[in-house]
Amino acid sequence: MNEKESNLAFLGRYSCPVEATVDVIGGKWKSVIVYHLLDGTKRFNELKRLNKGITQRMLTLQLRELEASGIVHREIYRQIPPKVEYSLTEFGRSLEPLILFMRNWGLENMEKVLENREKHETNQS
Amino acid sequence: MNEKESNLAFLGRYSCPVEATVDVIGGKWKSVIVYHLLDGTKRFNELKRLNKGITQRMLTLQLRELEASGIVHREIYRQIPPKVEYSLTEFGRSLEPLILFMRNWGLENMEKVLENREKHETNQS
DNA sequence: CTGTATCCGAGAGGATACTG
DNA sequence: CAGTATCCTCTCGGATACAG
Numbered sequence: 286m287n288e289k290e291s292n293l294a295f296l297g298r299y300s301c302p303v304e305a306t307v308d309v310i311g312g313k314w315k316s317v318i319v320y321h322l323l324d325g326t327k328r329f330n331e332l333k334r335l336n337k338g339i340t341q342r343m344l345t346l347q348l349r350e351l352e353a354s355g356i357v358h359r360e361i362y363r364q365i366p367p368k369v370e371y372s373l374t375e376f377g378r379s380l381e382p383l384i385l386f387m388r389n390w391g392l393e394n395m396e397k398v399l400e401n402r403e404k405h406e407t408n409q410s
Numbered sequence: 411m412n413e414k415e416s417n418l419a420f421l422g423r424y425s426c427p428v429e430a431t432v433d434v435i436g437g438k439w440k441s442v443i444v445y446h447l448l449d450g451t452k453r454f455n456e457l458k459r460l461n462k463g464i465t466q467r468m469l470t471l472q473l474r475e476l477e478a479s480g481i482v483h484r485e486i487y488r489q490i491p492p493k494v495e496y497s498l499t500e501f502g503r504s505l506e507p508l509i510l511f512m513r514n515w516g517l518e519n520m521e522k523v524l525e526n527r528e529k530h531e532t533n534q535s
Numbered sequence: 536c537t538g539t540a541t542c543c544g545a546g547a548g549g550a551t552a553c554t555g
Numbered sequence: 556c557a558g559t560a561t562c563c564t565c566t567c568g569g570a571t572a573c574a575g
Contacts, residue, residue: 300462302516303445303509309523311436313548320428329557337425340549345558355526366556367555376522383511384428390508391427397501398434401480438568454537465569470538491536492575539574547566554559 309354310380314339314347319356319377320384326360326372356380434479435505439464439472444481444502445509451485451497481505 299305310316314336321327321335333344348371351357356377362368373381424430435441439461446452446460458469473496476482481502487493498505 299516299520301442301445302513302520303442305516305520305523306512307438307441311438313432313436316432317426317428320426333557341558342550342560343548346548353527353530354523355530361557364556365555367558369557376519376526379515379519383508383515386508386511387431388427390504391424391430394501394504395424395427395430398430398479401501402478405478405480458537463569466538467540467570468568471568486537489536490575492538494537537575539572541570541572543568543570545566545568547564549564550562552560552562555557 306383309356310383312347314343315351316384316387318344318347318351319373319380320388322357322371322373322377323381323384326370329369329371332371351377431508434481435508437472439468440476441509441512443469443472443476444498444505445513447482447496447498447502448506448509451495454494454496457496476502 299308310319317336318332321332327335329344332348333339333341336344339347348357348359352359355374358372358374358377360370360372362370424433435444442461443457446457452460454469457473458464458466461469464472473482473484477484480499483497483499483502485495485497487495
């Protein structure tokens, strides 16, 4: 690191810019939610179906945090039954290359990761 | 998502390749550790100093998981006092673009994130 | 110096029921 | 449909002490 980032006063509580990004899209669900929003606006229950295993509660919480950071926009249609649409803001779009890289890396390397872990497992025993 | 990823049997427990990547570099510390290893081999206490706020315990745990996934190599020198060096494997290097993007995104956008959160805060009250 | 071993608290995350 | 409201579990992560 040395003087790589000299003037980081604005980072505040973060000692490293990577940490700051983790704070925005970290956690178990956020990056996956953003991923599913890459190809367009989605309704709440659509997202719930796409993010397999997520509970309503967690989906709500994660969406609220993404909204607070300005990554996700929430559009409420006052109807009965209610309709709420989630989409990426322009700001959120700036994360697209990151998320796509994560997707591609996962696709290309997950097998190897699983192999490595098994090998490591047997070496430990 | 539709048929974007049709043949994902190998993903196993993961319903989405992004999730798989999160499993490797997710959590509070892993991506920051990898970041600090980008510019070369580091000893345990060097990493401890660079990752401000991390405890010995957490550093050990996270390094072990990264090692198990094949991202980090651990070289032990049997001396007194002991010396252990950590470095990225070639496989781990494949994460470099991702980590650098996270670093740059954090540098460029953290101010805006903090602004957004404050704005959102006041709107809620 | 590079770790383990405990113990502990906070919060992430889950299950279920209920509501406008 | 899109959430809240509870309640609960369990893991992440921190503090401290000890060891090779």
